[in-house]
Amino acid sequence: MPVSITLTVNGKTTALTVEPNTLLVDAIRQHLSLTGTHVGCDTSQCGACVVHLDGVSVKSCTTLAVQADGRSVVTIEGLAAPDGTLHPMQAAFKEHHGLQCGFCTPGMVMSAVDLARVNPDATPDEIRHWLEGNICRCTGYHNIVKAVESGLQAMKTGASAQAAE
Amino acid sequence: MYTFSYQKPSSVADAVAVLTGDDDAKAVAGGMTLIPTLKQRLAQPSALVDLGSVPGLTGIRRDGDALVIGAMTTHATVAADATVRSALPALAALAGGIGDPAVRHRGTCGGSVANADPAADYPAAVVGLGATVITDRREIAGDDFFTGLFETALEPGELITALRFPLPKRAGYAKFRNPASRYAVVGVMVAETAAGIRVAVTGAGPSVFRVAAMEQALNASFTAAALEGISVDAGDLNTDLHASAEYRAHLVTVMARRAVEAAR
Ligand SMILES: Cc1cc2nc3c(=O)[nH]c(=O)nc-3n(C[C@H](O)[C@H](O)[C@H](O)COP(=O)(O)OP(=O)(O)OC[C@H]3O[C@@H](n4cnc5c(N)ncnc54)[C@H](O)[C@@H]3O)c2cc1C
Ligand code: FES
Ligand code: FES
Numbered sequence: 001m002p003v004s005i006t007l008t009v010n011g012k013t014t015a016l017t018v019e020p021n022t023l024l025v026d027a028i029r030q031h032l033s034l035t036g037t038h039v040g041c042d043t044s045q046c047g048a049c050v051v052h053l054d055g056v057s058v059k060s061c062t063t064l065a066v067q068a069d070g071r072s073v074v075t076i077e078g079l080a081a082p083d084g085t086l087h088p089m090q091a092a093f094k095e096h097h098g099l100q101c102g103f104c105t106p107g108m109v110m111s112a113v114d115l116a117r118v119n120p121d122a123t124p125d126e127i128r129h130w131l132e133g134n135i136c137r138c139t140g141y142h143n144i145v146k147a148v149e150s151g152l153q154a155m156k157t158g159a160s161a162q163a164a165e
Numbered sequence: 166m167y168t169f170s171y172q173k174p175s176s177v178a179d180a181v182a183v184l185t186g187d188d189d190a191k192a193v194a195g196g197m198t199l200i201p202t203l204k205q206r207l208a209q210p211s212a213l214v215d216l217g218s219v220p221g222l223t224g225i226r227r228d229g230d231a232l233v234i235g236a237m238t239t240h241a242t243v244a245a246d247a248t249v250r251s252a253l254p255a256l257a258a259l260a261g262g263i264g265d266p267a268v269r270h271r272g273t274c275g276g277s278v279a280n281a282d283p284a285a286d287y288p289a290a291v292v293g294l295g296a297t298v299i300t301d302r303r304e305i306a307g308d309d310f311f312t313g314l315f316e317t318a319l320e321p322g323e324l325i326t327a328l329r330f331p332l333p334k335r336a337g338y339a340k341f342r343n344p345a346s347r348y349a350v351v352g353v354m355v356a357e358t359a360a361g362i363r364v365a366v367t368g369a370g371p372s373v374f375r376v377a378a379m380e381q382a383l384n385a386s387f388t389a390a391a392l393e394g395i396s397v398d399a400g401d402l403n404t405d406l407h408a409s410a411e412y413r414a415h416l417v418t419v420m421a422r423r424a425v426e427a428a429r
Contacts, residue, residue, distance in 0.1 A: 062196060
């Protein structure tokens with residue numbers, strides 16, 4: 001039996017009708033056509049599907065859409081400014097060559113942005129541990145860690161610039 | 166995934182009523198074990214009963230000489246909680262070492278204990294710290310809770326509402342992680358409690374177990390050196406592609422020594 005739910009995705013509230021067994025990632029990709037969130041595995045291990053649910057990173061491939069009813073979701077599409085200016089973490093991935101094929105990148109960036117919430121001064125070692133649930137087949141991780149280090153710093157500068165305004 | 170219906174009960178009693186009335190209905194907590202199982206079509210529940218909407222199942226409180234943790238409290242919350250970190254740092258470390266951040270943001274202690282995965286971390290905490298599992302109808306001693314591979318003392322439809330951990334004098338947890346899944350190849354909780362030393366091992370056998378010889382040795386001297394020469398019998402342990410039974414037996418002693426050294 002289909003269920004009616006309401007999701008606020010990237011600030012926009014939408015009513016959706018989904019099956020109880022619809023995954024959040026399928027609601028995002030298929031119902032809302034936001035295909036930036038990827039599916040890289042069937043075992044909840046790769047992290048390509050990471051989004052923020054009420055501000056916290058979760059695997060959207062291991063969350064039911066009905067479990068997100070009434071809650072707020074941010075996907076990779078929700079990070080950049082409306083004029084297209086990249087989020088500081090996205091800019092850092094670009095600057096530091098934190099991606100090659102880019103398949104893992106949406107999940108990496110969403111996880112990395114969530115790290116700023118819990119540990120804005122994370123060391124390279126702490127960054128590696130935080131990204132344990134995000135698998136990359138291309139980069140060898142070094143540039144991802146550099147990008148996250150620099151992205152965390154840029155987010156702090158951005159935050160203090162905003163606070164000063 | 167097979168199809169199922171979805172229920173959002175508003176109380177523990179409502180959830181239990183649905184689960185008791187329908188043998189094929191299943192509770193969902195964080196979904197970090199159940200949803201992957203459903204995706205692989207290894208289970209076919211008629212209905213999912215979402216505990217996420219049930220009030221009163223989350224939170225951590227100090228109750229005399231014990232910590233009471235609601236069943237729906239996530240691993241991330243336990244790991245970051247100031248009370249847990251100061252009163253029972255071994256449990257904060259155990260919860261913070263489960264899976265990865267996104268798993269810890271959804272996965273719950275009640276779901277982990279109910280699931281009784283042989284490689285899960287929480288069973289070592291429940292048995293090693295002598296915890297009590299509180300359900301909608303009774304209290305079950307940790308020592309009596311885990312009855313076998315993915316088997317527990319829970320009756321059909323019975324829900325865990327909280328876990329009560331008596332505070333030890335000191336405790337330490339060490340695990341040898343599977344590098345891909347982070348589950349325990351072997352995990353050992355060592356605790357000095359009011360009633361003596363407890364040593365609980367997860368990951369190694371079909372279900373969590375205590376090691377009497379290690380408990381005796383540590384009662385005499387709470388040092389890593391006291392465990393020298395004490396090992397468990399590989400005959401009862403698991404062999405899989407990650408580790409042979411003999412290697413797991415070896416790891417039990419190594420992890421027990423590290424747990425003693427980590428005990429605070
Ligand atoms: C990539 C990955 C890595 C992981 N790594 C680890 C690890 O390193 N260590 C580890 O220990 N675990 C690990 N896990 C498992 C994780 O800890 C799960 O959160 C946990 O096993 C189940 O908790 P849940 O809340 O997600 O339960 P669910 O998946 O929702 O439920 C699991 C089972 O318990 C039942 N249940 C749930 N809550 C209750 C309740 N209150 N009362 C009665 N029955 C209930 C459900 O009906 C179901 O049968 C990992 C999972 C993933 C996906
Ligand atoms: S798609 Fe791999 S963890 Fe979600
Ligand atoms: S850049 Fe290709 S998988 Fe990470």
